[in-house]
Amino acid sequence: xxxxxxxxxxxxxxxxxxxxxxxxxxxxxxxxxxxxxxxxxxxxxxxxxxxxxxxxxxxxxxxxxxxxxxxxxxxxxxxxxxxxxxxxxxxxxxxxxxxxxxxxxxxxxxxxxxxxxxxxxxxxxxxxxxxxxxxxxxxxxxxxxxxxxxxxxxxxxxxxxxxxxxxxxxxxxxxxxxxxxxxxxxxxxxxxxxxxxxxxxxxxxxxxxxxxxxxxxxxxxxxxxxxxxxxxxxxxxxxxxxxxxxxxxxxxxxxxxxxxxxxxxxxxxxxxxxxxxxxxxxxxxxxxxxxxxxxxxxxxxxxxxxxx
Numbered sequence: 001x002x003x004x005x006x007x008x009x010x011x012x013x014x015x016x017x018x019x020x021x022x023x024x025x026x027x028x029x030x031x032x033x034x035x036x037x038x039x040x041x042x043x044x045x046x047x048x049x050x051x052x053x054x055x056x057x058x059x060x061x062x063x064x065x066x067x068x069x070x071x072x073x074x075x076x077x078x079x080x081x082x083x084x085x086x087x088x089x090x091x092x093x094x095x096x097x098x099x100x101x102x103x104x105x106x107x108x109x110x111x112x113x114x115x116x117x118x119x120x121x122x123x124x125x126x127x128x129x130x131x132x133x134x135x136x137x138x139x140x141x142x143x144x145x146x147x148x149x150x151x152x153x154x155x156x157x158x159x160x161x162x163x164x165x166x167x168x169x170x171x172x173x174x175x176x177x178x179x180x181x182x183x184x185x186x187x188x189x190x191x192x193x194x195x196x197x198x199x200x201x202x203x204x205x206x207x208x209x210x211x212x213x214x215x216x217x218x219x220x221x222x223x224x225x226x227x228x229x230x231x232x233x234x235x236x237x238x239x240x241x242x243x244x245x246x247x248x249x250x251x252x253x254x255x256x257x258x259x260x261x262x263x264x265x266x267x268x269x270x271x272x273x274x275x276x277x278x279x280x281x282x283x284x285x286x287x288x289x290x291x292x293x294x295x296x297x298x299x300x301x302x303x304x305x306x307x308x
Contacts (some may be wrong), residue, residue: 003031004064005029005032005066006052007064008061008063009025009026010024010026011051012058013242020213021047025048026210029191030189030206033189033207034180034181034189035192035203037208038194039211042229049160052070079156080157086166088140088147095134100118100149100150103150109154117155117220125148125212127142130142131150140168144167144172152183158188159191163180164192167197177199184203205221206221207224208218225267233261234261235284235287236285239281240260241258241260251263269289
């Protein structure tokens with residue numbers, strides 16, 4: 001009995017011009033994982049997804065999906081997959097309902113079962129009232145949700161999401177997070193590629209960092225995040241701090257009369273910081289990261305690799 005949903009072993013992709021997009025990539029995703037693949041632009045994320053989904057031909061290596069070798073059992077392996085690509089690729093003049101019914105047909109699902117599954121997917125993704133609307137009339141967020149519905153119509157065991165929240169507003173993004181988390185809790189294994197560490201941290205239990213076609217880190221999300229030695233936060237304060245001496249307990253700097261920057265070491269928590277400020281009668285009205293946390297982790301890991 002296999003325990004892994006996806007196994008990628010020594011995967012390499014070299015294009016005709018000599019460019020190596022993937023260099024001996026290996027990773028394992030267990031059944032039930034919510035797995036995030038992180039990396040900067042050009043790192044190899046989309047190429048890896050393209051090879052797994054057979055849109056890009058590999059140079060060497062093996063891929064196994066729920067125990068099925070992709071090279072030997074492509075049809076069976078692809079029936080297990082649901083894929084949401086980065087680019088919106090919906091037919092403009094078909095309705096939401098038509099798109100899902102047609103997709104179900106590609107998977108050999110009988111009409112009655114296809115209609116039941118289509119209704120369930122559209123309701124789950126809050127698109128039922130748009131079922132007869134052409135996709136050209138949908139908002140960007142609705143199109144993203146429709147693409148997820150299309151990928152789920154045949155109830156895949158492994159769902160691959162390539163930048164699924166790109167270009168959507170925060171409200172839609174969070175509703176999609178909630179839906180995907182529930183989907184994962186109900187047994188669907190998910191592979192997510194994203195630029196946003198916050199998105200991966202909110203959703204995923206496992207993570208891999210890829211850069212220049214190589215996996216630089218693979219492991220537990222909590223362990224990955226713990227490698228941040230210090231985070232810098234920007235705090236907007238309700239009261240004016242002009243003329244008030246900042247306590248030396250924390251390493252912080254006064255930006256203006258109502259804004260401070262604080263360096264938070266990993267042994268300290270944000271709650272401790274807020275409680276400390278509250279004890280000094282200082283009220284925080286907004287708190288944000290000064291730097292992109294993924295970039296910080298990426299730089300740290302790159303330095304580690306360079307010294308190996």
